[in-house]
Amino acid sequence: MSHKSAKDFFAPLAVGAPAPLREIPARPSRAIHFFDPSNEKMAAKVPGMIGTVDVLLGNLEDAIKADNKVAAREGLVKIAESTDFGPTQLWTRINSLDSPWVLDDLTTLVPAIGDKLDVIMVPKVQGAEDIQYVDRLLAQLEAKADLDRPILVHAILETARGVANVEEICGASPRMQGLSLGPADLAADRKMKTTRVGGGHPGYLVRQDPPKDELGVSRIEAPRATYQQDLWHYTIAKMVDACAMHGIYPYYGPFGDIADVVACEDQFRNAFLLGCVGTWSLHPKQIAIANKVFSPSVEDIAHARRVVAAMGDGTGAVMIDGKMEDDASLKQCLVLVELAEKLAEIDPDLKAQYDAIEVDA
Ligand SMILES: CC(C)(COP(=O)(O)OP(=O)(O)OC[C@H]1O[C@@H](n2cnc3c(N)ncnc32)[C@H](O)[C@@H]1OP(=O)(O)O)[C@@H](O)C(=O)NCCC(=O)NCCSC(=O)C[C@H](O)C(=O)O
Numbered sequence: 001m002s003h004k005s006a007k008d009f010f011a012p013l014a015v016g017a018p019a020p021l022r023e024i025p026a027r028p029s030r031a032i033h034f035f036d037p038s039n040e041k042m043a044a045k046v047p048g049m050i051g052t053v054d055v056l057l058g059n060l061e062d063a064i065k066a067d068n069k070v071a072a073r074e075g076l077v078k079i080a081e082s083t084d085f086g087p088t089q090l091w092t093r094i095n096s097l098d099s100p101w102v103l104d105d106l107t108t109l110v111p112a113i114g115d116k117l118d119v120i121m122v123p124k125v126q127g128a129e130d131i132q133y134v135d136r137l138l139a140q141l142e143a144k145a146d147l148d149r150p151i152l153v154h155a156i157l158e159t160a161r162g163v164a165n166v167e168e169i170c171g172a173s174p175r176m177q178g179l180s181l182g183p184a185d186l187a188a189d190r191k192m193k194t195t196r197v198g199g200g201h202p203g204y205l206v207r208q209d210p211p212k213d214e215l216g217v218s219r220i221e222a223p224r225a226t227y228q229q230d231l232w233h234y235t236i237a238k239m240v241d242a243c244a245m246h247g248i249y250p251y252y253g254p255f256g257d258i259a260d261v262v263a264c265e266d267q268f269r270n271a272f273l274l275g276c277v278g279t280w281s282l283h284p285k286q287i288a289i290a291n292k293v294f295s296p297s298v299e300d301i302a303h304a305r306r307v308v309a310a311m312g313d314g315t316g317a318v319m320i321d322g323k324m325e326d327d328a329s330l331k332q333c334l335v336l337v338e339l340a341e342k343l344a345e346i347d348p349d350l351k352a353q354y355d356a357i358e359v360d361a
């Protein structure tokens with residue numbers, strides 16, 4: 001595969017297109033809330049969600065019936081034109097690049113609402129060539145629409161080839177904002193034997209070793225604890241590393257068991273701890289879960305601030321509550337403190353909680 005030379009990487013791909021960003025802003029995006037713009041009930045809820053969710057995403061791809069594709073696209077244009085999104089970002093998920101709808105998605109949305117769209121999510125990305133196609137087309141459309149800032153691109157990791165090519169996808173364009181896991185399509189593409197949209201599976205487990213009898217013979221029929229494992233650990237970790245390497249942002253994806261808010265929270269928290277900055281929300285009740293999980297806890301921020309205060313210039317080692325802290329733990333604490341500061345800028349409740357923390361070094 002040929003790569004652009006370094007000097008051309010940040011050059012606009014069309015005459016008159018806005019200059020690419022050199023750094024992707026770390027805007028809070030704990031929940032990317034999906035809605036169907038062709039569904040009147042859902043669309044009616046959008047204005048009331050502004051300010052309560054970091055990202056609203058008008059979905060045009062899977063979950064939208066073929067007969068409603070045009071209505072969804074037109075519905076999104078109408079909503080974007082008539083709504084002030086305030087602090088909430090507006091994203092869309094376009095149809096897949098091999099579908100009959102995607103060209104009209106892009107050629108309709110960019111001229112009509114390109115100035116309001118922050119990020120375009122591209123599904124089923126297979127490799128750098130998919131991002132480069134969208135990159136050039138967006139530059140042409142942005143130039144034609146006289147936009148003054150580039151629309152960013154987010155890829156969904158939902159094919160085996162996409163996972164294998166994850167690093168080149170992240171580095172394919174300066175528009176790349178981040179990646180999400182698409183566990184349902186990925187499971188199908190990999191021929192995993194599951195039927196769910198994200199989350200765990202009771203069959204994916206390890207079992208405690210068997211106890212032995214008095215002669216030292218293993219009693220394999222004895223009751224033994226089993227521990228369910230995370231089907232998505234490998235892919236999320238791979239995605240997090242690729243994103244971190246390229247200065248862009250990793251997200252978990254959908255959790256389809258809307259009723260199981262407990263397991264949803266667990267899955268989101270695993271992703272948060274591994275380095276993801278947010279997740280998808282498919283139903284209004286998942287927004288609060290995501291906002292809670294992807295905001296550092298007051299306890300973690302209190303501890304992180306103690307470490308920052310105690311470490312002074314950042315060199316050497318100190319003991320806090322019986323544990324050694326040094327440059328490496330300080331850097332972890334700074335990740336949390338900086339995230340808390342960003343979130344406090346847009347979330348007054350969190351700001352009040354973080355401001356109430358007293359640091360005794
Ligand atoms: C999952 C749903 C189909 C459930 O819908 P419903 O049965 O209507 O739920 P409720 O009765 O509990 O809804 C209560 C009210 O809330 C409104 N509602 C529901 N969902 C949303 C929403 N996402 N945004 C705004 N408002 C919403 C209902 O209309 C009810 O309103 P009212 O009657 O006036 O009280 C539904 O939630 C849904 O379709 N969600 C989105 C699904 C989606 O986007 N799926 C695609 C993403 S996942 C994916 O693509 C897989 C991925 O790519 C992969 O490969 O892994």
Ligand SMILES: [Mg+2]
Pocket residue numbers: 062123158182184185
């Ligand atoms: Mg999918």
